[in-house]
Amino acid sequence: MDHEPGEDAALLGRLAEAADRWTPLVALDPPHGLVLDVTGCAHLFGGEAALRDDVLKRFRAGGFSVRASLAGTPDAARALARFGRVAIVPPGGEATAVRPLPVAALRLAESERAALSLAGLKRIGDLADMASAPLAARFGEELPARLRRALGRDDVRITPLRPPPAVRVEKRFAEPIAHQQAIEGALGELVSRAVARLEETGRGGRRFEAGFFRTDGAVRRIAVETGRPSRDARAVLRLFHERLDALADPLDPGFGFDVVRLAVPTVEPLGQAQPGLDGKAIEEDEVSDLVDRLAARFGPERVLRFASADTHDPARASRLAPAPAAPAAPGRDMGHRQEAGEPPLRPLQLFEPPQPIETLAEAPDGPPLRFRWRRALHRVVHAEGPERIAGEWWRAPGQPTRDYYRVEDDEGRRFWLYRAGLYDRETARPNWYLHGLFA
Amino acid sequence: MPDLSALRRAISALERSSACEAGDLFGFGAPEIDGALGGGIRRGALHEVYARKEPDSAAAAGFGLCLALRAARGRPLVWARQEFLDVETGALHGAGIAAFGGDPASILVVRPQDAAGVLRAASEAARCPAVGAALVEVWGAPKTLDLKASRRLGLAAEKSGVTLVMIRRAAAPEPSAAQSRWSVAAAVSTALEANAPGRPAFDIELLRHRSGLPPRAFRLEWDRDSLSFAAAPLPRSVAPVPADRPARTAESALRRRAG
Numbered sequence: 001m002d003h004e005p006g007e008d009a010a011l012l013g014r015l016a017e018a019a020d021r022w023t024p025l026v027a028l029d030p031p032h033g034l035v036l037d038v039t040g041c042a043h044l045f046g047g048e049a050a051l052r053d054d055v056l057k058r059f060r061a062g063g064f065s066v067r068a069s070l071a072g073t074p075d076a077a078r079a080l081a082r083f084g085r086v087a088i089v090p091p092g093g094e095a096t097a098v099r100p101l102p103v104a105a106l107r108l109a110e111s112e113r114a115a116l117s118l119a120g121l122k123r124i125g126d127l128a129d130m131a132s133a134p135l136a137a138r139f140g141e142e143l144p145a146r147l148r149r150a151l152g153r154d155d156v157r158i159t160p161l162r163p164p165p166a167v168r169v170e171k172r173f174a175e176p177i178a179h180q181q182a183i184e185g186a187l188g189e190l191v192s193r194a195v196a197r198l199e200e201t202g203r204g205g206r207r208f209e210a211g212f213f214r215t216d217g218a219v220r221r222i223a224v225e226t227g228r229p230s231r232d233a234r235a236v237l238r239l240f241h242e243r244l245d246a247l248a249d250p251l252d253p254g255f256g257f258d259v260v261r262l263a264v265p266t267v268e269p270l271g272q273a274q275p276g277l278d279g280k281a282i283e284e285d286e287v288s289d290l291v292d293r294l295a296a297r298f299g300p301e302r303v304l305r306f307a308s309a310d311t312h313d314p315a316r317a318s319r320l321a322p323a324p325a326a327p328a329a330p331g332r333d334m335g336h337r338q339e340a341g342e343p344p345l346r347p348l349q350l351f352e353p354p355q356p357i358e359t360l361a362e363a364p365d366g367p368p369l370r371f372r373w374r375r376a377l378h379r380v381v382h383a384e385g386p387e388r389i390a391g392e393w394w395r396a397p398g399q400p401t402r403d404y405y406r407v408e409d410d411e412g413r414r415f416w417l418y419r420a421g422l423y424d425r426e427t428a429r430p431n432w433y434l435h436g437l438f439a
Numbered sequence: 440m441p442d443l444s445a446l447r448r449a450i451s452a453l454e455r456s457s458a459c460e461a462g463d464l465f466g467f468g469a470p471e472i473d474g475a476l477g478g479g480i481r482r483g484a485l486h487e488v489y490a491r492k493e494p495d496s497a498a499a500a501g502f503g504l505c506l507a508l509r510a511a512r513g514r515p516l517v518w519a520r521q522e523f524l525d526v527e528t529g530a531l532h533g534a535g536i537a538a539f540g541g542d543p544a545s546i547l548v549v550r551p552q553d554a555a556g557v558l559r560a561a562s563e564a565a566r567c568p569a570v571g572a573a574l575v576e577v578w579g580a581p582k583t584l585d586l587k588a589s590r591r592l593g594l595a596a597e598k599s600g601v602t603l604v605m606i607r608r609a610a611a612p613e614p615s616a617a618q619s620r621w622s623v624a625a626a627v628s629t630a631l632e633a634n635a636p637g638r639p640a641f642d643i644e645l646l647r648h649r650s651g652l653p654p655r656a657f658r659l660e661w662d663r664d665s666l667s668f669a670a671a672p673l674p675r676s677v678a679p680v681p682a683d684r685p686a687r688t689a690e691s692a693l694r695r696r697a698g
Contacts, residue, residue: 286569287515287547293563294549302522302550306533306543318533320548340664343631343638344538348501349529376494381627384635408636412625413494437529439501439539439639439661 008032015059016161018217021259022051024168027074027158033081035074035158044172048088062217071097074158075149079105079124094152099125106146112139124150165263167205169193176215176256183212183257188237190262195233204229204270208236212251213259220251224296227288227324229268235289242296291323300324313392314435315352345387345406347416347436354433357417364423364430367405371417373434378409386419400426406438414438465510465602468667472657476648482510483600484618485593489607489646491624496528496608498625501539502641503574503606505661505668508541510602511571516541517564519549519557520576524608527578539639540663554581558588565595565603572602580610590616612646620647626658629672638662640671 008031016034019026022045025037038051045051052068059066069080071089076098080086083105086097098105101124103116116139121127127135128151132144148154169190177183187210198205209223224239244251294303304320311317338345359368367383384406391399400421408414416436421427466472466479473479480486486506490499507516518531525531533543549560554577564573575592577584589605593616596603605617612620622644628637639661645654658671 283514283569286567290517290563290567290570291547294547294560297559297563298549298551298556302552304548304550306536306546306548308533308543314532314534318537318543320530320533323547338538343628343636344535344663346534346538347529347532348504348535348539349497350532350535351529352525382630382634382636384631384633406636408628410627411494412627412640412642413497414625414628414636414639436532436535437497438535438636439497439504439641 005031017219017221018058018213019055020162020211020219021213022055024162024164024263025158025160026162027160029078033078035078037074037158037160038070052087058217072152073149073155075107075146075156076152078107079150092152094150095128098150098152099123099128103127106143106150108143108146112143115139163265165209165265166203166267167194167197167264168261169197170259170261173256173258173260176253176258177260178253178256183251183253183260184241186260187240187262188233190260191237191240192233194262194264195231195236198231198264198267198270202269202271203267204231205236205264205267206230207264207266208240209263209265210240211259211261211263212253212257213261214254215256215258216254218254222247222251224292225300225324226292228285229270231270235292239292239296242293246297246299295322295324311392312389314346314350314389344438347414347438350416350436351434354418354435357432357434359417359432365403365419367407368417368432371407371432371434373415378411378413378415380407381410382408389418400430404435463600467659468509468662468665469657469659469670471670472659472668475655475657476645476652477650480506480648481618482602483596483598485589485596485603485605485616487605487607487612487615487617487620489610489612489620489622491622491642491644493609495624498639498641499606499608499623500528500574500576501639501661502621502623502643503576503604504536504539504541505666507572507574507602507604508539508666510604513542513545514571515545515547515569517547517549517560517570517573518576519551519560519564519573521554521557521578522550522552524576524578525550538663539661540666554578555583558583558592561592561603561605562595565592565601566599568599568601570599570601572604575603575605576608577605577610578608580613586614586616593617617647618649619645622646626671629660 012028012030012032016026016028019034019036023036023038023041027035029035042048042051045054048070052070055068056066067081069077069084069087071077071080072091072094076089076094079098079101080089083101084097089097103121103124104113105124127147135144145154149156171186171190177186206229207223207225209221212220222243224236224243230236291303300322303323305323306318307321308318309316355373357371357373359371361368367385368380370377370379386403386405388401388403390401402418402420404416404418406414407417415434416438417432417434419430419432421430423430463482464479465482488499488503490496531548536543536546551557551560557575557577561573561575564570592603612622624642626640626642628640631637641659642656643659644656645652659668660671662669
């Protein structure tokens with residue numbers, strides 16, 4: 001089988017997700033390592049040794065051969081896991097543990113390692129006793145810095161894959177849970193605990209993320225977002241219900257979840273609820289809650305609001321943008337102002353891309369007399385135009401100028417047609433398109 | 440007599456609710472049709488708009504928007520439509536909604552994949568009293584849209600006061616719990632100067648009304664400035680009036696009366 005680095009990286013990413021069960025601070029150490037910051041986590045698993053055993057047991061159950069070391073700094077632990085035999089380094093013992101390791105444990109480039117080897121420096125211990133200034137002068141600043149970190153003299157924390165959430169609550173089960181009801185009950189309890197924590201600090205969550213950890217290591221994360229900071233447990237739980245209901249591939253408990261975790265990664269200050277004197281603010285909040293519920297159910301890309309752009313290109317003048325990200329914006333006319341008393345000059349529905357039609361026109365630069373669209377023939381009785389809209393040459397040069405006509409057929413159906421290209425100047429046989437339908 | 444006072448209370452409660460019913464109507468803004476409807480149609484109820492023929496879908500959507508704008512009184516609108524309708528009849532166009540008299544910034548567009556999703560979105564919107572009106576655009580006759588579903592929507596609308604306008608396209612009218620049912624076709628507009636198409640015109644037909652009003656047909660024009668309908672003048676005779684001799688006076692008198 002060929003080596004596929006992409007697949008390996010993806011697998012490592014999945015393992016990092018699964019390692020999230022022990023600590024939220026997980027970093028990748030490519031190509032085949034993970035660094036876990038378990039500061040303050042070990043007691044949850046019955047001590048450092050038990051934690052390490054749990055890690056080894058679970059990865060071995062997944063069919064991996066795995067080595068793990070626990071040390072005071074990430075670099076020392078990494079060096080020991082890859083090159084040493086010490087499982088757990090007692091506090092302050094990094095230097096002793098790391099000294100016998102080969103210099104390769106310092107994450108050196110091949111050329112540096114060769115240079116050190118030529119100089120007779122083969123073990124970390126050989127380097128540890130040297131003054132750092134000559135080392136830096138000979139091999140660069142990086143080497144002494146790595147050495148100090150590996151020896152535990154310098155402590156640089158890892159950069160976790162996902163930043164630690166502001167609030168995190170979890171529930172562990174001795175007996176894995178698989179029933180829908182038990183799962184929802186656990187989620188309900190976690191939400192109310194998280195909400196209480198948010199209340200203590202006067203904050204509200206904008207994003208709530210539930211993680212379901214299966215006994216076999218698979219992790220499923222489900223997130224809901226709210227348009228404004230919230231700590232309404234019922235509303236959040238309702239969003240989770242919507243989300244779980246609408247999942248294309250439902251939550252598969254397998255042999256059960258043994259950890260359910262709720263994280264609130266995005267929080268914002270939220271004062272005590274205070275209704276405004278006019279009902280306006282309440283109404284806005286209600287609509288924003290509706291947006292949250294619809295977005296949880298259908299996905300944010302299906303709940304949209306009109307966003308106006310400063311352009312005269314009709315296709316771009318009013319585009320639909322996901323509502324959760326785009327609050328109601330002013331700009332009533334969407335780039336097209338109309339005089340009072342005029343009929344609507346822009347169609348209610350716009351085809352993108354415009355639909356080609358066959359036309360018969362009296363004059364090459366006049367409105368069509370008849371046109372055929374979707375195999376039906378329309379006889380034009382009323383027409384107005386042209387309204388000339390030039391292409392935006394600064395975006396895509398060479399676009400033909402469009403001459404738009406508002407036409408009505410003999411059955412009262414109103415259409416927005418255009419001729420692409422100025423007759424005789426840009427094209428000899430201009431094409432016609434139907435761009436929109438008026439009501 | 441506790442029984443009698445209880446009865447009195449019950450009766451007054453009944454009266455109140457019927458009074459509230461009568462008061463919560465929205466008219467079309469044209470005296471002809473409002474008179475025929477006894478003031479208008481119910482706010483906080485389900486109304487159905489059918490496209491008479493498939494090509495009238497755009498007119499049905501427009502008429503539905505007119506009703507929603509009149510019912511909403513400036514409050515936000517929710518427009519739920521099946522995703523594939525964007526391919527079939529074009530995507531909703533903000534500038535066009537503005538040109539029609541609506542405020543695109545206050546419209547929330549929900550675009551579920553299927554009819555079941557559209558109904559789901561509609562029932563969510565119908566439970567949010569802050570929403571003025573919701574437009575529900577459904578293609579064909581999906582199985583999920585049965586009598587029970589429409590009754591549920593109607594009840595939710597009644598409770599929250601949200602007016603639901605269901606736009607049925609490519610479907611034949613079928614029994615439902617709607618308060619009123621309309622069939623809409625596009626109508627030739629009154630041309631402006633230089634033969635330009637005029638204000639949006641609709642041929643509408645009241646197919647069914649809960650309170651048993653007889654079926655009637657109207658021809659209406661939509662005025663985007665005042666957000667109201669006006670009875671359209673009769674269509675001009677197709678044959679042009681000869682320029683060299685005056686039109687018959689009797690005919691023009693008839694026209695004035697009718698207009």
